[in-house]
Amino acid sequence: MIALQGVSKQFGGKPTLTSVSFRLDAGRTHVFLGSSGSGKTTLLRLIAGILAPDAGTVTVDGVLVKVADPCPLADRLGYMTQEGGLFPHMTAAQNVTLMARVRGWSGSAMQARLSELAAAVDLEPALLQHLPVQLSGGQRQRVALIRALFLNPQYVLLDEPMGALDPLIRRELQGVLKAVFQRLKTTVILVTHDVGEAAFFGDTIMLLHGGRVLQHGSFEELVQTPAHPYVTEFLMAQRPVPQLRALAT
């Protein structure tokens, strides 16, 4: 379980998070929803322990997170960013096995894990020998996902993992991710500004605005009992396309 209590954080005198408190239950998928600048990514960095709060506490499984280099939770945490964050000088396989090699895994153990995850994210194994520049955006994100899951982490943090993909690939990858998360039963935190994506993934959704948590609950709760007019405003921000209504049924 991840818990934040009264967490505030400023950057250059500008408050990014103000008195944020919440609990995220283990084994579920939690979505941080909000527009850019709402403090979503800062929350991820606080939880990962690479950023210290100005006030308040962050605890993971009841243990206070202290900032350290490298990240104190590293082996229990998978991390993936918008562009995947793959190291350009390593092949896909080298990228995903990096920490396993540092931790001294055997070659056969790595190979087994690699095949298992490649199948899980539906990536052609031959592509693992490619360099990141040789892969498409969707392939890169699948590789990044394998890397995030490789050490079998308890927690997976995803920072707008599909933000840079075009709609069809995005939709396909969303399906892959959801299936993987359901199977692994890890605790997932997914940061997005896409309402549809939040509804698709989120067991709970936390709507952030201006560094404050406006509402934390299920998607239905946000829709039916909004805690603030902004909640409804944000959920309805996407312009409906009436012409498509007929196609949906």
Place this chain on the structure above:
Amino acid sequence: MSERKSLRLLFATAAATALVLLLFVGSAVHSGQHSRPKIRVASKPFTESYILSEMVAQIIDSVGESTGEARAERKFGLGGPTLVFDALKSGDIDVDINYTGALAHLFVKENKNADIGQLRTALAPVGVTLSESLGFNNTYAIAVRTDSARALSLATISDLRGHPELRGAFTPDFLNPDDGFYKLAEVYGLKFASLKPMQHSLAYPALKSREIDMTDAYTTDGTLAMFDLVLLKDDQDFFPKYYGVITIRTELVTRFPRTWAALRRLEGRLSDESMVRLNAKVDNKQSSIEETARSFLIESGLLPKSAASSQGSPDTERAKSPPTGSGESLWDGLLVSTYEHLSLVLISLLLSCLVGIPLGVTAFHYRRVGHVLIAATGLLQTIPSLALLCFLIPVLGIGTLPTIFTLFIYGLLPVVQSTTAGLMSLDPKLIEIGKIMGLNRWQRLRLIELPLASISIMSGIKTTAVINVATATIAALIGAGGYGRYITSGLALNDVGLILKGAIPTALMAVGFHGLFELLSRIIVPRGLQRLT
């Protein structure tokens, strides 16, 4: 290629280079062993100094062969009078040729014409003593074209008084206000409309082509006849006397008494005329320095007639002796010079990398230290190489060590800067991901930061290598050999062929290093990054 493999390759390359160099240096040191103790004979890079030091070396070897006292090690063509005298004081060389006026200038400031007794007293505290005069007085003089001397009936410097229209060009040294041209003009009451500074090697051709009418010269200059020049008599005795003398470390006089006695037989043997004749022989390429010295010594009975043929010194010794153009084939000594030049460049480059890359990493992680480091290495870069060598003589002596140190210093800046710049250009997000993944500082540096910065670092190392190849030519001025010996001697002897014998291999080696590092970049820089560029 994986990041581990490329890193391993980097280390392996460095280690192999170091090993090969060590073996080379080891074997070179080994081959230099002889039974007789050596006397290190220095010369400065001009014809007269080469000839006289060669005579000294031949006498030492000749005495050594019959008595077993010593053998000569030639350290010829060392740069600058102060540099050589510093080396004599510090014991890095043992004997060389000096001039009384120059010694007086350094040690007896109040008396420019101090006699040899006074000079001996003045030099005693630094452990150096000197012979009596060798005979000739190689002082300053004013040279004019023979035809203008005839037309204007110029025979003495006083005769210049009525000719303010004559255009003068003098070496920058001679144009100093204390004792050079201005003092001379004051003493003689001379005035000229046009005066400019000009290097010696340019002034003679300029005189010949009538762009100037007079310049400063030396009284024993061997090239005066070739340029059709005459010297004007110093009728008011303005110039100090510059009698040639042998300067030697005092301890050697007692250690090698027979050698010293033989050397002193040179005293009074060389008149102004014979010195001019010997200089001319070499300057006009009629005879090599070695032969010129040998035949004079044999004629004067200072060497046995049996010494007429070359003594067949080993190749390493041969390379240390002055290259003279005439009597020497194109390839003579080139292999040894290449080896010397290459070792200087590679060893200093290796040091620059071993020190510079960690410094660059430090400068990146601690920005404040970084500013100081970059400023400091930049400052070191601005010290003129010869000045740096002079500073180093008391600490490191002369030869290979100070040259490597100098090149190492010059190589630091490009390596430090390219390392820092390479690291600064990295995407901070990638570094953060490394942190979140659990890589510690050292692992991030090794696996992420250095491989990603390798393009920049390699280009810095390449710059250093190419600069070092060029800068290593100064090694000759401090007795470390290399291609510079041909350039220095060529400049001193006005021999274009000899200059090219040094300059062309230097240029080729620079091009070679450029290509080599392009190739190394392909191997060391990860494949994923090469596609990006």
